[in-house]
Amino acid sequence: MNLGSGILKGLVETARNFVGSYYDPARLVTIQYPDERLPLPEKARSFPMLVYDGEDPEKGLRCVACKICEKECPPQCIYIVLDRDEKGRPRRRPRIFDLDISVCMSCQICVEVCPFDSIKMNTEFELSTADRFGSLLLHKMDLAKPASYYLGLHPVEAGQVNARLAAGPGHAETKAKPGAAPAPAAGTTSGATPAGSDRT
Amino acid sequence: MFDALDQLFVSLKHWLVGQLPAALQPWASLVISAAAILGVFMTLFALTVLIERKGLGRIQNRYGPNRVGPWGLLQPMADFIKMLTKEDIVPSGADRVVHFVAPLVMVVPVLLAYAVIPVGRNMAAVDFNAGLLFFFAVGACIELAVFMAGWSSRNKYSLLGGMRAIAQMISYELPLILSTLPVVMLAGSMSLVDITDAQGGHYGGWLARWHVFTPWGLAGLLLFTVAATAESNRAPFDLPEGESEIIAGHLVEYSGFKYALFFIGEYLGMFAVSALGITLFLGGWRAPVLWLEWVPSYMWFFLKLGGFVALFIWLRGTLPRLRADHLMNLAWKFLLPLVLLNAMSAALWHYTAQWTFAGAGLARWLLCASLVGVPYVVLGRRLFAGQHIGPRTYRMAA
Numbered sequence: 001m002n003l004g005s006g007i008l009k010g011l012v013e014t015a016r017n018f019v020g021s022y023y024d025p026a027r028l029v030t031i032q033y034p035d036e037r038l039p040l041p042e043k044a045r046s047f048p049m050l051v052y053d054g055e056d057p058e059k060g061l062r063c064v065a066c067k068i069c070e071k072e073c074p075p076q077c078i079y080i081v082l083d084r085d086e087k088g089r090p091r092r093r094p095r096i097f098d099l100d101i102s103v104c105m106s107c108q109i110c111v112e113v114c115p116f117d118s119i120k121m122n123t124e125f126e127l128s129t130a131d132r133f134g135s136l137l138l139h140k141m142d143l144a145k146p147a148s149y150y151l152g153l154h155p156v157e158a159g160q161v162n163a164r165l166a167a168g169p170g171h172a173e174t175k176a177k178p179g180a181a182p183a184p185a186a187g188t189t190s191g192a193t194p195a196g197s198d199r200t
Numbered sequence: 201m202f203d204a205l206d207q208l209f210v211s212l213k214h215w216l217v218g219q220l221p222a223a224l225q226p227w228a229s230l231v232i233s234a235a236a237i238l239g240v241f242m243t244l245f246a247l248t249v250l251i252e253r254k255g256l257g258r259i260q261n262r263y264g265p266n267r268v269g270p271w272g273l274l275q276p277m278a279d280f281i282k283m284l285t286k287e288d289i290v291p292s293g294a295d296r297v298v299h300f301v302a303p304l305v306m307v308v309p310v311l312l313a314y315a316v317i318p319v320g321r322n323m324a325a326v327d328f329n330a331g332l333l334f335f336f337a338v339g340a341c342i343e344l345a346v347f348m349a350g351w352s353s354r355n356k357y358s359l360l361g362g363m364r365a366i367a368q369m370i371s372y373e374l375p376l377i378l379s380t381l382p383v384v385m386l387a388g389s390m391s392l393v394d395i396t397d398a399q400g401g402h403y404g405g406w407l408a409r410w411h412v413f414t415p416w417g418l419a420g421l422l423l424f425t426v427a428a429t430a431e432s433n434r435a436p437f438d439l440p441e442g443e444s445e446i447i448a449g450h451l452v453e454y455s456g457f458k459y460a461l462f463f464i465g466e467y468l469g470m471f472a473v474s475a476l477g478i479t480l481f482l483g484g485w486r487a488p489v490l491w492l493e494w495v496p497s498y499m500w501f502f503l504k505l506g507g508f509v510a511l512f513i514w515l516r517g518t519l520p521r522l523r524a525d526h527l528m529n530l531a532w533k534f535l536l537p538l539v540l541l542n543a544m545s546a547a548l549w550h551y552t553a554q555w556t557f558a559g560a561g562l563a564r565w566l567l568c569a570s571l572v573g574v575p576y577v578v579l580g581r582r583l584f585a586g587q588h589i590g591p592r593t594y595r596m597a598a
Contacts, residue, residue: 003580013518014514014517017258017260018259021262022258027261028263031261122524
C-alpha cells in the first residue's frame with residue numbers, strides 16, 4: 001500500500017521532465033514545422049506532375065498525350081486533349097493537360113501505367129488556397145517540372161528512370177504494357193533529340 | 201522607508217479618496233478596491249493561462265505556445281481576441297435566460313469573494329467579521345452556475361457534466377469547510393484579518409507562527425489543498441469537464457465570450473481558494489522568518505499565491521483523472537474522517553499549550569501529529585484492502 005507515495009513519485013517524474021526540457025535538447029522532439037522541416041522520405045508523394053527534359057517545358061515534355069493515364073485514373077481527375085497541327089494531324093503532345101487535385105487521390109496509378117516515364121509524383125504539399133475551384137485545377141504549365149527537379153525529389157527512382165531512358169528506346173518497352181503502343185515511345189524517350197523530331 | 205513601501209498602495213488609495221468630496225468618499229473607496237481586485241487578478245489570470253500552457257508543455261517535453269510575440273508572451277492577447285470575435289451560439293432548445301446568466305453567476309461571486317481576503321497589511325477591501333462564512337457562501341454559487349450551464353444547454357453531455365459537478369462540489373465542500381474549522385477554533389474569529397493576525401509573532405524569535413508549522417496546520421493545509429483542488433474543478437478532479445468522456449461537460453454548448461467567462465471564473469476561483477489557503481494556514485501576507493520582514497507584505501502574499509498556482513499546474517501535469525466512485529470514496533471515507541480528527545488534534549494542541557515538563561514541545565507535536573497520521577495510514581490501508589491495484593486483466597477478451 002503506497003498511501004500517496006505514488007503521487008510523489010509522479011510529481012518527481014514531471015519535475016524532472018520540466019527541468020530537463022530546458023537543459024537537454026534531446027528531450028524536445030518537436031520539429032517547429034514552418035521554421036524547421038524534416039527532409040521528405042524518398043517515397044513521399046502528393047500529386048502527379050509532368051516531367052520535361054531540357055529547358056523548355058513546352059518542347060521537352062515527355063508526355064505524348066497517349067491518354068493511358070486519363071483512362072486508368074480511378075477518380076478520373078485527368079483531362080487530356082491531343083495537340084494537332086493546322087492540317088489536323090496529331091502532334092504527339094498534349095494541347096491541354098489538366099489535373100484536378102481536389103479529385104486526385106494520390107494513388108500513383110497514372111505513374112505506374114505511363115510508358116514514357118512522363119507523369120511522376122510530386123512531393124509539394126503546401127497547396128492550401130482560398131479558391132477551391134481555379135487553384136486546385138492544375139494546368140499543363142503548372143504540372144510541368146524539369147527532370148532535375150524530379151531527380152531532386154526521388155533520387156533513387158529518378159536515377160533508375162534516367163538509366164532506362166539513356167539505355168535507349170528498346171528498354172522503355174519493357175516497362176510499357178503489352179497493349180501500349182511501343183512506336184511513340186521510340187520518339188519521345190530519347191530526351192535529347194531536337195524538338196523537331198517530336199513532330200510526326 | 202520599508203513601511204512606506206509596504207503601505208504604498210494603502211496610502212495611494214487614501215490620497216485618491218481624499219481628493220473627493222466627503223459624501224462620495226465611502227463609495228470611491230469601494231470602487232477603487234474593486235477596480236484594483238479586478239485589475240490585479242485579471243492580469244494574474246492572463247499570466248497564469250500562459251504559464252500553465254508553457255509549464256504543461258515542458259512537463260510533457262513540448263515547447264508550449266511560442267509563436268505570438270517573444271517566447272509566446274502575447275499569447276493571452278491572441279486568445280482574448282479570438283474569444284471576443286468568436287460567434288456566440290445558443291442551442292435552439294436551450295433555456296436562453298439561464299444559459300445567458302450562468303457565466304455571470306460563475307464570475308461575479310468569485311470576484312465578491314476577493315473582498316474579504318487581506319492581500320497585504322491593511323489591504324483587505326472589507327474587514328468582515330464573518331469573512332470566512334461569506335467566502336464559502338459566495339463560493340457555493342459556483343456550483344449553481346455550473347449546474348445552470350449544464351441544465352440550460354439541453355445537451356446530454358452538459359447535463360452529465362452538471363450532475364457530476366454538483367455531486368463532486370457538494371461532497372468536497374464538506375471537507376473543505378471542515379478543514380478550515382481548526383483555524384477558526386483557535387483564532388476565535390471568522391474574520392480573515394483576525395485569522396492573519398492570529399498568526400503573528402515568532403517561534404524561538406525567528407520562525408513565524410504560521411499554522412502550517414503546527415501538526416494540525418500541516419495536515420489541515422494538505423487536506424484543504426486536496427479539497428480545494430476538487431472544489432475548483434481542476435485536474436485530477438476535473439470530472440465535470442472530462443474532455444475524453446463527456447467532451448467538456450457543462451461547457452459543451454458555450455462559445456465565444458461566455459465560454460471565456462467560465463474559463464475566467466474557474467481560474468479566479470482557483471486563485472480565491474488558494475488565497476484562502478494562504479490566509480488560513482500560511483500566515484497570509486506575513487513573512488516566514490523574522491529577517492525577511494522588510495519585504496512588502498503584498499509581495500509575500502502574491503509570492504505564496506504564485507507558489508500555490510504552480511502547485512496546481514504541477515498536479516495537473518502529473519495526475520490522471522479520478523474515477524467517479526473513487527472521487528466519492530476519497531471525499532466521504534477518507535477526507536471527512538481525517539478533517540474531523542484534525543479538528544480534535546487542533547483542540548488537543550490548544551489544551552496542551554500549558555504543558556511545561558521537559559520535552560513537552562516534542563511530545564505535544566508527536567501526540568497531535570499521530571492523531572491525524574495514524575488514522576491516515578490505517579484508513580488508507582483499509583480502503584485499499586481488497587482492491588486490485590495494477591494492470592487490468594481481461595477475462596472475456598483472450
